Amino acid sequence: MMKTIVLANQKGGCAKTSTTHALGIGLANRGYKVLLADLDAQCNLCDYCGVDTENASATLYNVFHGQATIQDAIVNIRLGVDLLLGDLLFTKADSEFVQIGRETMLKKTLGTIQDRYDYCIIDTAPSLGILLANALAAADGVIIPLTASRFSLKGMNQLSRFIDEIREDRNPTLKINGVLLTRFNKRTVLNRLLLDEVQQSAEQLGTKLYKTTIRQSIVMDESQVMQEDIYSQNSSIAEDYNNFVDEFLEDEHGDK
Template structure:
């Protein structure tokens, strides 16, 4: 039975999609069977993986129960993926029925035993899609930048997580907080890291030992529709993400 992990932060630009793609590809490199679910209507993960988003079944059709989950899975060089498109942006108004929080969990139940890991790239907003992701997940990984605004975003995110644990998924766990675009030489980064450690403790989780450096190669890889491990295996950020994958494995994830 595959472990389901949401990568989430309501603040945009923190490396959420990049982190999802990098660790998913990293786990696949280690021989694991990996599926990604693009739950963001911007479809950035789908594009960067080279997946089709038009004229094919997406997570939108899956959630509307118009197509079986297995029929929506695309195979790419980086990992298997259920893509998204702009239609997903209207889902909040379309899904008003009782039990709408469990749609993704029910959809993934038919394919969980085929994968070791299922990674969900969540939208940068606390919507019904985010709630669906958390309800379906075993763990949440929170990427954040080394700035005060990211810290504020985590506080708001924690409230949503508490509600989901109370009403939908009592076994949900915040696996940890990951610092992205991190420069260990700046005083601000060191200060933010210290504050993040305190917040992690309050949330009953921890700050990962691994941190991710900023790199232009990350954006170049996404533009060329390759994962970072293919595009620039010796890049600093690539090494950081591989270190992070190893850390997750050592933590029992």
Template sequence: MPTVFVVANQKGGIGKSTTATNLAGIIGRNHKTLLIDADPQGNSTSTYNAQIEDVATLYDVIIDSDKLPISEAIQHTENGDIVASDPLLVKAEKMLDGELEGFYRLKDALDNLEGYEYIVIDTAPSLNIILYNCLIAADKVIIPVTADSYAMQGIQQLYDTIMSVKRRQNKDLSIAGLLLVRYSGRSNLERETRDNIENIAQKMDTKLFKTVIRECVKTKEAQEAKKLLIDYAPKCNTCLDYLDFVKELKIK
């Protein structure tokens, strides 16, 4: 069975997609890895240069009544294997409404997938039924946070959601940790916030990862060039930090 990581935080623009693509890209060098884009905005899909027209996407796997096997929605790109998202995913709530197994669609799909050691799921900034699908299918949640004064806004809600899924649908789910991303290290406020985040992580019975992901302009450039950072700028701070992060996850 693969290890399934979900990258989640219901705030937008935090660094979820950047974390998911770097994680999948780096792990993917040594292990058979699948990235799943569960955000209708499709930033990971775009970075991986995957298609959304005339191809099967996550939508077909979990929303469509035909329920295509997920293996048929995998695109093999230069950056790695991905199940692309589709803007139609925004309709998920309505389409799965009243479906008794609506929360288990992704889990069922992954239970029937073979050949992958790691799966990384990028999520949308919301606590909707798609996120539940991801949490129910997952082993570990990685929560990226930034060190600004609003950083921890909404984290309690995310925590409550994760704990509720753990109690009811997926007892093996755990929070791998909070990951401080887009860190400039320039301000005192950032350093103070970091201590604060550490305290909150402890209260959530998890940890703040030791690795801190620093900012680098190459990150955005790589995304625009539709390349993995590890290929585009392997020596930039952000890339070096994500490499350390994968080591901290004890993945070789």
């Protein structure tokens, strides 16, 4: 059975897309079969994977409209990794999908491919809308990437309420796997001061702060421009993400 994990935070630029990609590729490097899913109209995950959604024959948007099957909207990007394509038309999702069952479109369609992958990792947009609701309704777990700043901490309460609502209505077993500090700089006093606060916020959400932090590094931007995965260079950020994937898997094995 496929396990579905969502990267969520309505604050922009906290490394949801970067972490979706790094987690997905990291799991594939360890032998798991992975489906990456792009639920953001910005289609950054598709860009990062070098896939142009505008010329695609079908996207997840078409699947939601009943115009294509999920298989039509999936492309293989490398050994063991497929990508479910997002769509620029997702900008209209909140006003367009108004039917009953609008929050379980993704859950239904992913249900048909449960035996093909070990993990589905979903990238979401920086907003609390219908697409995030779909991702959360379909998911087993949520990872919240967070950059250390006061503003991001404030947003956590809103996100937490949103997750609670989905839990009540659609997905009672949805769990928050953890909060991951990204673009972190151990050397700044501000970042160190915020560590305690982030730890407390995570506990309030009933989850943990990952021991691993992902450092701020120019290698991230470079790898995205080059459309290379971060593991292709022996960088310190690759080491961080490898530690994170290992920590994620330790929890997975502990759960069983």
